[in-house]
Amino acid sequence: MRLQMLLGYVMFMFGSLSIALGAFVGINIGTDLSNLPSPEEVVAILRSHQITHIRLFDSDNHLLSALSDTGIEVMVSVTNNEVLRIGQSPAAAASWINKNVAAFVPSTNITAIAVGSEVLSTIPNAAPVLLPAMNNLHKALVSSNLNYQIQVSTPFSMDMIPRPFPPSAATFNTSWDSTISGILRFLSTTKSVFMLNAYPYYGYVQSNGIFPIEYALFKSLSPVKQIVDPNTLFHYDSMFDAMVDATYNAMSAYNSSGIIPIVVTETGWPWAGGGNERDATVENAEIFNNNLIKRVLNGSGPPSQPMIPMNTYIYELFNEDNKRGPESEKSYGVYFSNGSSVYALGLDISGGMTVNASSGGFCVARKGADVSSLEDGLNWACGPGQANCSAIQSGQPCYMPDTIENHASFAYNDYYQRMRSVGGTCDFSGTAVTTMVDPSYGSCIFTGSTNASIGGLVPPAFGPVGPPGASISWRQLPQIWCLILGTVVLSVL
Numbered sequence: 001m002r003l004q005m006l007l008g009y010v011m012f013m014f015g016s017l018s019i020a021l022g023a024f025v026g027i028n029i030g031t032d033l034s035n036l037p038s039p040e041e042v043v044a045i046l047r048s049h050q051i052t053h054i055r056l057f058d059s060d061n062h063l064l065s066a067l068s069d070t071g072i073e074v075m076v077s078v079t080n081n082e083v084l085r086i087g088q089s090p091a092a093a094a095s096w097i098n099k100n101v102a103a104f105v106p107s108t109n110i111t112a113i114a115v116g117s118e119v120l121s122t123i124p125n126a127a128p129v130l131l132p133a134m135n136n137l138h139k140a141l142v143s144s145n146l147n148y149q150i151q152v153s154t155p156f157s158m159d160m161i162p163r164p165f166p167p168s169a170a171t172f173n174t175s176w177d178s179t180i181s182g183i184l185r186f187l188s189t190t191k192s193v194f195m196l197n198a199y200p201y202y203g204y205v206q207s208n209g210i211f212p213i214e215y216a217l218f219k220s221l222s223p224v225k226q227i228v229d230p231n232t233l234f235h236y237d238s239m240f241d242a243m244v245d246a247t248y249n250a251m252s253a254y255n256s257s258g259i260i261p262i263v264v265t266e267t268g269w270p271w272a273g274g275g276n277e278r279d280a281t282v283e284n285a286e287i288f289n290n291n292l293i294k295r296v297l298n299g300s301g302p303p304s305q306p307m308i309p310m311n312t313y314i315y316e317l318f319n320e321d322n323k324r325g326p327e328s329e330k331s332y333g334v335y336f337s338n339g340s341s342v343y344a345l346g347l348d349i350s351g352g353m354t355v356n357a358s359s360g361g362f363c364v365a366r367k368g369a370d371v372s373s374l375e376d377g378l379n380w381a382c383g384p385g386q387a388n389c390s391a392i393q394s395g396q397p398c399y400m401p402d403t404i405e406n407h408a409s410f411a412y413n414d415y416y417q418r419m420r421s422v423g424g425t426c427d428f429s430g431t432a433v434t435t436m437v438d439p440s441y442g443s444c445i446f447t448g449s450t451n452a453s454i455g456g457l458v459p460p461a462f463g464p465v466g467p468p469g470a471s472i473s474w475r476q477l478p479q480i481w482c483l484i485l486g487t488v489v490l491s492v493l
Contacts, residue, residue: 018091023299023309025292026053026073027334028266031060032320035337040367040435045317045339046072047441055265055313059100066367069401073264075112075313076100078133080123083116087129093136094143102144106276113137114195114265118157120176130154131182138190153187153297155195155265158203158243161250167304168231168251169481170246171253181254196247197266199315200239200288201346205279215239217269217284218291234303238295238382240267244310262306268290268315271342272330273404280328286343289314289334290443293346361434362446363416364409369424370431374408381411390412391444398444408432409439410446417448 020296029042035371037045044283047053049071055075056063067074078086086093100249101110115134119126134152141147160180166171172180187194212225218238220229227236236242251260271289273280292312301308319333319342334345365374382389391398392407399407408431416426416434426432440446 006234010372013284023296024053024311025296026055026056026075026311026313027051028057028313028316029063030057030316030318030320030323032322033318033337035438036318037337037339040364041339041437042317043067043070043072044364044435044437044439044441045335046070048339048438050441053311053313054317057117061100061103064100064104067109068104069403069406071109071401073109073111073393075114076110077114078116078137080119080126083119083123083126083133086115086130087126087131087133088387090136090139093133094140097137097140097144097146101141101146101150103446105146105149112151112153112193115152115154117155118159118197119154120179121157121159126164127176127179131179131186134183134186136184145210146315147190151192152190153192153195153263154183155197155245157197158199158247161246164203164243164246166229167234167236167245167249167302168229172250184251184254184260191308192260192264194247194251194260195265196244196262198240198243198247198264199267200243201269201279202242203239205277211239213279213284217287217395218295218366219287220373231305232304236303238291240292240295240310242301242303244303248302248304259305259308262310264310264312266315267312267330270331272331273328274326275324277328280331282343285332286318289345303345362415362437362448363432363434363440364439365405366431367405373406373429374404377407377431378404378411380426381408381415385411385419387411387417387418388447410444413439414447 031420039060042063043066051072053073053075054067055077056300057077058079059076059269062075064076080098086096101113104110115137115181116123116126119130134154138147138152141150141152158164160172161170162173162174169332184194186192200216204213206212209228212221213219214221214225215227215236215446216239218240221237227242228234229236234245236245243263247262269285270277270280270281271285292314296310296312299308299309301310314334316332317335318337319331321328336342346475365377366483381387389407389411390396398410412428412432416424416432418424420426426434438446438449440449
């Protein structure tokens with residue numbers, strides 16, 4: 001029992017320290033589009049752009065399987081349609097955890113569960129079961145010994161704060177006081193984060209000219225346009241910062257134990273819109289998202305909480321053309337379904353995924369192929385097939401993740417690119433498939449890629465960024481962990 005307590009506490013401390021080490025920018029993945037790429041192609045897009053954190057709007061088992069051994073941190077979601085059943089039945093919650101979480105960890109790096117999305121704003125009749133659903137899921141995680149590595153929360157809309165400016169005077173809609181109070185107690189007790197959907201695009205459009213568009217786009221403001229909270233005299237350089245601060249202030253009214261960190265689960269800017277949506281342009285979307293990335297990755301929080309990073313998920317990976325509503329709702333994606341970029345994002349100056357110019361695509365291991373057959377194919381490709389397998393040797397760029405599937409993909413593709421012109425095929429006893437999506441990632445460049453280096457949504461040194469004077473170097477981690485582990489052992493034994 002003491003050993004379980006020790007391990008659990010260490011896992012909890014690891015999660016807490018990971019948050020403290022720096023900020024991240026992730027991305028949402030919606031699936032309401034006509035030409036949705038296969039799970040394997042989605043993962044290839046994520047890896048080629050070095051995206052390390054994603055949020056799913058459901059718990060698609062095929063995609064969760066494809067994410068195995070990638071190291072990508074995954075937030076899965078309970079859909080709004082599932083909240084009622086899970087809130088009414090602990091058994092349904094346990095079944096959901098077993099099917100959609102326990103079945104995939106640790107191979108798939110699931111770190112959070114979003115229970116519904118904007119439930120209080122969109123389906124208020126489900127409010128009585130929202131907190132019970134969160135509790136039931138957390139208890140199921142405890143039963144599976146996963147509660148220290150997976151957080152449970154629920155995304156709130158900024159609509160829950162009727163008057164977000166000035167931030168110091170912001171409060172939640174009082175009609176939801178009891179529900180919000182219970183949720184905040186739950187988040188505090190379980191050491192989870194407050195999930196917030198915050199869109200400066202809507203804040204700007206709905207302000208009817210009160211705020212300048214530069215304020216919404218993170219652009220510099222002239223002296224006469226400075227935005228200042230009259231109560232605190234905090235200067236706000238962006239509406240995004242003000243929205244996050246407004247939420248911190250709204251939470252403070254409930255006297256929860258300690259500050260609950262905010263994670264922005266959705267934000268973005270549409271790149272196209274209807275005739276009355278003139279600010280939904282490619283130029284504005286590119287400016288907003290690139291400035292957002294720079295702002296979040298500097299590691300500091302909003303004026304009232306400068307030491308808490310504003311971890312954020314951009315909405316969204318693909319354009320969801322099947323969505324109902326105005327044209328802008330269909331145009332938040334930063335990539336088209338073929339992997340090409342809508343506009344240059346972050347370090348992604350290549351304009352998107354690079355496809356082999358010879359139109360033969362790339363040859364990769366088939367997801368779910370028999371491991372022994374993959375191993376036979378790998379051995380043949382690196383042996384009689386004369387593929388250059390040096391890059392998948394220990395310490396080389398393509399060695400990690402150290403899986404048969406990953407190594408086979410590299411070897412299969414190297415053979416295919418070298419031998420296709422003289423009759424070589426991409427089959428390997430049925431364990432290989434061709435794809436038009438470049439499987440290169442980070443410094444691992446697959447043969448046939450026209451990229452000398454792969455751009456990304458975020459810089460490679462993406463994790464540990466913090467405010468000046470407050471960051472912890474990765475080189476300090478071994479010493480830190482020795483101290484933590486020694487303290488825990490002494491206290492438990």
